[in-house]
Every structure is written in structure tokens, then in C-alpha cells.
Amino acid sequence: MADTIQVRASERIDEVKLLAFLKKQFPELPEGELEITQFSAGHSNLTYCLRIVDFEAVLRRPPLGPVAKKAHDMKREFTILSALHPYFPDVPKPYVYIEDSSIIGSDFFLMERKNGIVLDTHFPKDTYNTEVLARQISEKMVDSLVALHAIPYEETALKNIVKPEGFMKRQVQGWTERYEKAKTAELDEVSTLTTWLQENVPINQESTIIHYDYKLNNAMFSQDYTEMIGLFDWEMATVGDPLADVGVAMSYWMHMDDPKILLHALGGPPITTLPGFYTREEFIMRYAEKSGRDVSNIGYYITFAYFKLAVICQQIYYRYVKGQTQDDRFAQMDKMVAALIKQASKAID
Structure with missing residues (x-):
């Protein structure tokens, strides 16, 4: 069951700049096209799945438009993940926080992509008991x-x-x-x-x-x-x-x-x-x-x-x-x- 959707038109990010950044940040990145999809759940921060061949990562950024003071603090969330991951493995492993807004239009951070089952309104098809x-x-x-x-x-x-x-x-x-x-x-x-x-x-x-x-x-x-x-x-x-x-x-x-x-x-x-x-x-x-x-x-x-x-x-x-x-x-x-x-x-x- 897919947990991502095509990126909403109003929430697209610059693939060219992002790919250039990823190649610089991860020297052993495989050659290939950058595929970007979006996690549809949530109404606050925007969350994307990045995939290049077998490499996957999750990108988190603030919502578009003006935001309330102290809200949607990417650096703070990255700090929290960094502090908790060693104690609580359910926390995705954080990779890097980027304050530079010239890449995708805001600061953002990258973290581990986890794969499993997320439940919302129903069980996956053919689930028993x-x-x-x-x-x-x-x-x-x-x-x-x-x-x-x-x-x-x-x-x-x-x-x-x-x-x-x-x-x-x-x-x-x-x-x-x-x-x-x-x-x-x-x-x-x-x-x-x-x-x-x-x-x-x-x-x-x-x-x-x-x-x-x-x-x-x-x-x-x-x-x-x-x-x-x-x-x-x-x-x-x-x-x-x-x-x-x-x-x-x-x-x-x-x-x-x-x-x-x-x-x-x-x-x-x-x-x-x-x-x-x-x-x-x-x-x-x-x-x-x-x-x-x-x-x-x-x-x-x-x-x-x-x-x-x-x-x-x-x-x-x-x-x-x-x-x-x-x-x-x-x-x-x-x-x-x-x-x-x-x-x-x-x-x-």
C-alpha cells in the first residue's frame, strides 16, 4: 500500500538544485534520476520522500507562506531527533539540517526513510484477525x-x-x-x-x-x-x-x-x-x-x-x-x- 502521493502542484520543490545538493552531501550516491513523492498525511510541515535508485531519504520543510513565530522550527525538530534516536530507535535517524533557503526555498532537514505499515482509516487489504x-x-x-x-x-x-x-x-x-x-x-x-x-x-x-x-x-x-x-x-x-x-x-x-x-x-x-x-x-x-x-x-x-x-x-x-x-x-x-x-x-x- 503506497504511503506517498504525487507532489501537490503548489508544494513542488526544485529538483535540479536539490539533486545537486544531494550529490554533494552524499558522495557515494548512485547515478540516476531524483524521484520526489509526498507524504499526504498531516496538515503542517511538508514531508517528501526522495529516491535515487536504491537510495531513499525523507525531507522535512516548513509549510508555505508566513508561519507563526517559533512554529515549524526545523532546526529544533532535527535537534530532538538527534537527541532521542540513540535512546528510542522508533525515531528516524537524522542525517543533516540545512539552513540555506536557496536550495528549496526554506531550511529543511533529511532523515532516514523507514518502511512499514502506517494505519489511518482501515487495515491493508487481505489483513486477517x-x-x-x-x-x-x-x-x-x-x-x-x-x-x-x-x-x-x-x-x-x-x-x-x-x-x-x-x-x-x-x-x-x-x-x-x-x-x-x-x-x-x-x-x-x-x-x-x-x-x-x-x-x-x-x-x-x-x-x-x-x-x-x-x-x-x-x-x-x-x-x-x-x-x-x-x-x-x-x-x-x-x-x-x-x-x-x-x-x-x-x-x-x-x-x-x-x-x-x-x-x-x-x-x-x-x-x-x-x-x-x-x-x-x-x-x-x-x-x-x-x-x-x-x-x-x-x-x-x-x-x-x-x-x-x-x-x-x-x-x-x-x-x-x-x-x-x-x-x-x-x-x-x-x-x-x-x-x-x-x-x-x-x-x-
Whole structure:
């Protein structure tokens, strides 16, 4: 099952300049044409697959048009990959970060190309025993998150680029400010929601490495699903409250009774709605059991995760409204924002 598509017309990159760079960067590169395809998932940074004969690499660059300050920081993401790869082999091996924008029009980095199965809305054709596999995959998702949170961040380069103290308070304030800056309409629930989030910030003394965009279609599995072999999209990774990571994971871990607009955001209900996959409650309980952490306040983190996701969608919609991107996938993103705000408000209860 192909995991890439032809590069979108508006997101093409200069093949001639890129090939010249690759030949200089990798002296033993085989002779041949550069084939560029694009990973279709995701709505933020742009990700491409580069292939020359049997050589493959993945290129990550910021989205087109103006971007928010400190957002889409390629150098930071490259630093995170470099710090974590020795501890967590699911992290793609980083190759090189290039600040020079003359090659493809922005800075970018190259990393290892991993091959396996990424799940979105359905299992690959001719996959059997899906209920058994669904439970197995659910367990792997929980256990990998627990393993990530167990990495001693103080022993990595992340200790130099993070500020764990006061993490959740800063998060609530920061994402509220981002929403206000990207706002295109007034939603009645937002004021009540943000006030509640500000007044109920949990007090937590523990800080761990968090992925902060942990979801099934950011993970890659072996052909028999016995191992997670890849975890991608580390742009939001940092050091902070581990339960914030669980909250984000649960905002993506859909149930069939979730709002229809959220279920069909990727074109069809996410695969987690199929029989055999953990419920959110089962995911949280296994996490508590494996990590030994108290999850009694997880409702707060899930509420915040829905709000954070709403802000991300609002920022994307703002860029679309302002003509900074012409991607038609974003035309109805305001409806996603409204649905996520309602979902966050419901999660308070």
C-alpha cells in the first residue's frame, strides 16, 4: 500500500538544485534520476520522500507562506531527533539540517526513510484477525508511550532547549493567545472554556520527554504488527507533563460515537473505531498500570488537548482565509474548530 502521493502542484520543490545538493552531501550516491513523492498525511510541515535508485531519504520543510513565530522550527525538530534516536530507535535517524533557503526555498532537514505499515482509516487489504491485531496494536501504542516517558531527558541534549517548570500553565496561556491571534469568528464556548482551563491547571512535579502529537497515523508497525518500528512528526515534542501527552493521544483516539465531523476528518472514521481497539478508558488504565502514574485528573488534560487541537485547526484555517495556502482541504476547517471546541467543553464534565 503506497504511503506517498504525487507532489501537490503548489508544494513542488526544485529538483535540479536539490539533486545537486544531494550529490554533494552524499558522495557515494548512485547515478540516476531524483524521484520526489509526498507524504499526504498531516496538515503542517511538508514531508517528501526522495529516491535515487536504491537510495531513499525523507525531507522535512516548513509549510508555505508566513508561519507563526517559533512554529515549524526545523532546526529544533532535527535537534530532538538527534537527541532521542540513540535512546528510542522508533525515531528516524537524522542525517543533516540545512539552513540555506536557496536550495528549496526554506531550511529543511533529511532523515532516514523507514518502511512499514502506517494505519489511518482501515487495515491493508487481505489483513486477517483484525480484532486480535487491533488489541495488539493498542497495547503497543500504550507501551511505546510509556517507554518514551521513561527516557532520562537530563541525559540528552533536550535539557538545553526546554523549560519544564510551569509547563501546563504556559501551555494554557500560550495556546489561548494563539487562538486569539488566529481567530476568524466568535465562538460562545471559548471564553468559558479558556477560563476553566486557566483556573484548574493541575499541579504536577514530574517532567518527561513528550511527543505531544502522539497518534496512530504518526506510528509505523512491522508487517506482522508485533513491533512499532517508527514514530514521526516530532515538531511539537518537548519536556513537560507526561499526562499532557496522554491527553493529546486520547483526543485522536476516536470512538464511533464521537461527532461525525471529527470521525470523518481524514475521509473516513479512524481505525480506532473498529472492534478490538482499546477504548479511551482501557488505554488510560493500561498507561496507569505500566507507568505507575496517577491518572485521576486525566479529564483536564483531555479537555486541554481538544482545545489545543482546535487552535491548530484555527491557525490552519486562518492561513487559508488569508490566502497563505491554497490547499482546498482547509476550506471547511472552521467547522472542525467549532466541533473541537464543543468536544473540549463536553470533556470538562
